[in-house]
Amino acid sequence: MTKKQRAAEIGSRLAQSYPAVCSLVAQADYELLFATRLSAQCTDARVNLVTEVLFRRFPTLVSIAEADLEELCDIVHPCGLYRTKARDIKQSAIELIERFGGRVPDTMEDLLSLPGVGRKTANLILSEIYGQPGIVADTHCIRIAGRLGLVNSADPYKVEMALKKIVAPAEQTALCHRFVHFGRDICKARSPLCVSCLLHDLCAHPQG
Secondary structure (H helix, E strand, O other), rough: OOOOHHHHHHHHHHHHHOOOOOOOOOOOHHHHHHHHOOOOOOOHHHHHHHHHHHHHHHOHHHHHHOOHHHHHHHHHHHHHHHHHHHHHHHHEEEEHHHOOOOOOOHHHHHHHHHOOHHHHHHHHHHHHHOOOOHHHHHHHHHHHHOOOOOOOOOOOHHHHHHHHHHHHHHHHHHHHHHHHOOOOOHOOOOOOHHOOOOOOOOOOOOOO
């Protein structure tokens, strides 16, 4: 079985049990951008709790741009790295207004020019908001793709490029979302539940 065939079979099996749905809750394009920024080294569940408070207190992009930085820090504190994240969110809000007319940009280059935005965040925005193919190489994607023998690197950029070669463009976003759900449910970072795994026979590093 080639890596392309393996990737297709993995995607097909995961589709039977896991949704191709982003775990982060957001109503507006900038809300998803900021939620993704908060998700660095933090669980999506906690981010969703924090953004509920954040976007209720500051319901518009302008209000975030004009927000008191210390108040932003207090709100996002539970997500960790709160000073950096609060600063990035406030500055990004300002730049979205001043440079992009209040709209989250639709190119990788423009997204990467925003504070705190890396390729993972940019790919999520491009796929979720603009429907473009993209590999979101987050911790779940990197771990699971490696365990399944789809990639042989833990470097996010290398994982992204490797998966783009073997996963059909129309399936890239869906597979990454399913990796997140599968990673939380079965293929955990510590003590993966291999005996319950629907991909056990395809895994390069099965346990049990």
